[in-house]
Amino acid sequence: MSLVFLADISYHAQMANQDIENSKKFESLSKSANVEILTDADSLKTYGKDWTKHYTPKASAVFLPKTTEQVVEIVKWARQTKTALVPSGGRTGLSAAAYATNNEVVVSLQKMNRILELDAFDQTVRCESGVVTEHLQKYALENGFFYPVDFAARGSSQIGGNVATNAGGIKVIRYGLTRQWVAGLKVVTGRGDVLNLNKSLVKNATGYDLRQLFIGSEGTLGIITEVTLSLAKKPKELVVFVMGTNELDSIMQIYKRFKSEMTLIAYEMFTDIALKYVSAQNVARPFATDCKYYVLLELEHESDAYLERATEIFSELLEAGVVIDGTISQSPKQAAELWKLRENITEATSHKQPYKNDVSVRVSRVPEFLSEMSATLKREHPSFEVVWFGHVGDGNLHINILKPDDIAGPQFVEKCKKVDEVMFKMIEKFEGSISAEHGVGLVKKAFLHHTRDKAEIEIMRDIKRVFDPDRILNPGKIFD
Numbered sequence: 001m002s003l004v005f006l007a008d009i010s011y012h013a014q015m016a017n018q019d020i021e022n023s024k025k026f027e028s029l030s031k032s033a034n035v036e037i038l039t040d041a042d043s044l045k046t047y048g049k050d051w052t053k054h055y056t057p058k059a060s061a062v063f064l065p066k067t068t069e070q071v072v073e074i075v076k077w078a079r080q081t082k083t084a085l086v087p088s089g090g091r092t093g094l095s096a097a098a099y100a101t102n103n104e105v106v107v108s109l110q111k112m113n114r115i116l117e118l119d120a121f122d123q124t125v126r127c128e129s130g131v132v133t134e135h136l137q138k139y140a141l142e143n144g145f146f147y148p149v150d151f152a153a154r155g156s157s158q159i160g161g162n163v164a165t166n167a168g169g170i171k172v173i174r175y176g177l178t179r180q181w182v183a184g185l186k187v188v189t190g191r192g193d194v195l196n197l198n199k200s201l202v203k204n205a206t207g208y209d210l211r212q213l214f215i216g217s218e219g220t221l222g223i224i225t226e227v228t229l230s231l232a233k234k235p236k237e238l239v240v241f242v243m244g245t246n247e248l249d250s251i252m253q254i255y256k257r258f259k260s261e262m263t264l265i266a267y268e269m270f271t272d273i274a275l276k277y278v279s280a281q282n283v284a285r286p287f288a289t290d291c292k293y294y295v296l297l298e299l300e301h302e303s304d305a306y307l308e309r310a311t312e313i314f315s316e317l318l319e320a321g322v323v324i325d326g327t328i329s330q331s332p333k334q335a336a337e338l339w340k341l342r343e344n345i346t347e348a349t350s351h352k353q354p355y356k357n358d359v360s361v362r363v364s365r366v367p368e369f370l371s372e373m374s375a376t377l378k379r380e381h382p383s384f385e386v387v388w389f390g391h392v393g394d395g396n397l398h399i400n401i402l403k404p405d406d407i408a409g410p411q412f413v414e415k416c417k418k419v420d421e422v423m424f425k426m427i428e429k430f431e432g433s434i435s436a437e438h439g440v441g442l443v444k445k446a447f448l449h450h451t452r453d454k455a456e457i458e459i460m461r462d463i464k465r466v467f468d469p470d471r472i473l474n475p476g477k478i479f480d
């Protein structure tokens with residue numbers, strides 16, 4: 001008993017010493033660079049995590065720089081004091097890549113949130129990395145342009161976080177991933193160098209394009225402080241079709257049929273289980289007929305004839321029995337209502353503590369993978385309710401296993417980890433990716449070898465050593 005007590009005192013004494021050490025360390029930075037620092041318990045908890053729920057945040061401080069120069073000072077200080085930094089955006093990430101679990105200092109970019117310059121001729125916008133995605137989208141629209149990378153976390157996620165994760169979302173089949181829209185980047189590397197990459201050039205054949213290395217690097221190579229994004233032309237009114245079917249193969253048949261004649265903006269899929277949860281939250285069902293699978297297709301109202309042709313294709317598919325029932329939006333308001341069926345799934349199921357997965361296979365192999373994986377899940381875990389949805393037009397599936405009420409949280413996670421092993425082996429067999437768009441972070445690092453071979457991972461480690469020789473930037477994320 002007394003031993004425990006002594007150990008306890010010594011633990012608290014150690015912690016107190018650690019706190020004193022820390023505050024001395026932080027004080028020097030606060031004085032030299034005037035960086036705002038938070039160390040209260042609430043802030044450490046809030047900023048120490050992302051949307052992933054299965055880790056415990058343990059940050060030692062939160063730094064809130066306002067300029068690139070302050071970020072340079074933070075990196076220099078971190079090298080001197082051997083302190084690990086976790087770059088942090090809107091903390092909507094789903095791979096625990098923005099978690100501080102090991103006394104790291106979180107560097108939040110939220111105060112670097114200014115839009116700096118719109119260049120209407122070049123169709124680019126330069127902004128600080130802490131600008132919220134939706135804010136940038138609205139700004140582009142107000143100025144007659146369109147920023148097309150879009151997804152349900154737009155109201156909180158930041159442009160810097162989108163670049164660091166190479167965010168995808170709902171319009172990838174038409175506009176591509178974030179990578180396609182990054183015209184320039186300002187980055188502070190783990191050595192404290194400021195790199196001004198690509199400078200908005202369309203053509204730039206001068207050796208390695210380092211900009212591309214930072215896109216999707218999950219904060220492990222540098223802290224992005226400024227981003228220049230290309231902008232698209234504002235689309236015409238968008239029209240949404242929601243169609244139901246009972247056959248997996250029909251999902252791709254519908255896609256192929258429309259795609260052969262039309263330019264699709266989005267093609268999403270969700271199941272009857274997803275619809276059950278969303279419609280329980282006051283979102284109207286799209287039509288009365290019950291179907292096993294639903295697809296949501298979006299296209300531009302290019303002309304009346306174009307829309308008429310799309311409607312004819314829809315009727316043909318109905319007549320052929322490929323589509324069981326369906327509906328077409330008659331106004332932007334109705335289109336937005338129909339989008340809720342797909343976009344509200346995450347929120348509508350969050351009370352069931354879903355264990356989330358995000359994988360991809362070649363587009364043509366989506367039905368085959370879905371059928372094989374869902375049969376495996378039904379056979380091995382009959383009590384699991386599984387919500388499948390995703391951006392199937394680009395081969396991306398989200399698999400959310402809902403926690404049964406009679407299993408405790410940690411036990412449930414353990415079971416799901418076993419499912420991961422089976423699923424990622426299957427992904428390897430299909431030559432797919434264990435992470436389509438959510439990244440690797442902490443969640444998937446143990447499984448990276450299912451998608452990347454040994455030589456590739458070794459090269460990634462070498463690249464990290466070049467940009468971050470002291471391993472101060474998000475250590476332990478993507479790989480150890």
Ligand SMILES: Cc1cc2nc3c(=O)[nH]c(=O)nc-3n(C[C@H](O)[C@H](O)[C@H](O)COP(=O)(O)OP(=O)(O)OC[C@H]3O[C@@H](n4cnc5c(N)ncnc54)[C@H](O)[C@@H]3O)c2cc1C
Pocket residue numbers: 050051086087088089090091092093094097098109129130150151152153156157158159160161162163164165166167168169170217218219220222223224225346347437438474477
């Ligand atoms: C409801 C919901 C729906 C989602 N849908 C999609 C979707 O359809 N498609 C998709 O791709 N993602 C989706 N996501 C995941 C998430 O929103 C994206 O990964 C997003 O890009 C993360 O941005 P963030 O600012 O929140 O980054 P954070 O979560 O804060 O950080 C993510 C990673 O980026 C790093 N980082 C952040 N800012 C910087 C910076 N300035 N410099 C260097 N590194 C930095 C962090 O260290 C971390 O590694 C969804 C999330 C939610 C909650």
